[in-house]
Amino acid sequence: MIPRQATIERKSKETHIKASLNIDGRGDRCDIRTGIAFLDHMIELFAFHGLFDLKLEVIKSDTAIDIHHTNEDIGIVLGKVFKQALADKAGIRRFGCAGAPMEATVARCVLDISGRGYFKFNIENDKLVNNGEKQEYSLNYLEHFMESFAHNLGATLCITLQNGSDDVHTNVEAVFKALGLALDQATQVDPRREGIVPSTKGIID
Numbered sequence: 675m676i677p678r679q680a681t682i683e684r685k686s687k688e689t690h691i692k693a694s695l696n697i698d699g700r701g702d703r704c705d706i707r708t709g710i711a712f713l714d715h716m717i718e719l720f721a722f723h724g725l726f727d728l729k730l731e732v733i734k735s736d737t738a739i740d741i742h743h744t745n746e747d748i749g750i751v752l753g754k755v756f757k758q759a760l761a762d763k764a765g766i767r768r769f770g771c772a773g774a775p776m777e778a779t780v781a782r783c784v785l786d787i788s789g790r791g792y793f794k795f796n797i798e799n800d801k802l803v804n805n806g807e808k809q810e811y812s813l814n815y816l817e818h819f820m821e822s823f824a825h826n827l828g829a830t831l832c833i834t835l836q837n838g839s840d841d842v843h844t845n846v847e848a849v850f851k852a853l854g855l856a857l858d859q860a861t862q863v864d865p866r867r868e869g870i871v872p873s874t875k876g877i878i879d
């Protein structure tokens with residue numbers, strides 16, 4: 675099989691981020707250095723459970739303001755590096771659907787690498803949306819991250835958080851694990867479809 679790997683470097687006035695990815699990895703050869711310890715932990719979980727070998731380095735950021743730009747730009751770079759590594763998307767399963775529980779909290783990710791960027795976050799208990807305001811991370815940040823990721827990957831991504839916890843860490847961790855599992859499914863090559871772009875249109879942009 676042709677190696678499905680990519681390296682992306684993105685520089686703006688706000689951030690400078692570099693990412694290297696091997697989709698057909700093992701998940702335990704990652705090096706995540708975002709400067710946001712919480713996000714390092716989440717992205718490492720995502721890559722581990724998705725069996726992706728991922729290196730991600732935030733070379734410059736403006737976290738002296740807050741993590742807003744850095745969080746969003748990491749989502750952009752991560753989406754772009756997957757898109758580039760998937761190239762014409764020939765043979766992939768395209769759809770993925772996975773859930774991950776953390777205690778009573780269940781995160782479900784349903785995704786379609788359709789070429790169209792769309793993101794919807796369904797939170798059963800919307801009182802949770804602003805919880806975590808005083809913490810390093812929040813569900814608002816998670817929403818921005820996933821929106822950037824979905825748009826730049828060119829995927830429809832719907833995430834549902836059931837029985838959300840008061841603990842931000844629990845909620846966000848369940849989502850990143852579910853995303854890793856769902857994206858692993860969607861990016862796998864189905865041998866029955868080898869060399870065929872999985873769309874009746876014949877292309878996926």
Ligand SMILES: [Mn+2]
Pocket residue numbers: 715843847
């Ligand atoms: Mn944890």
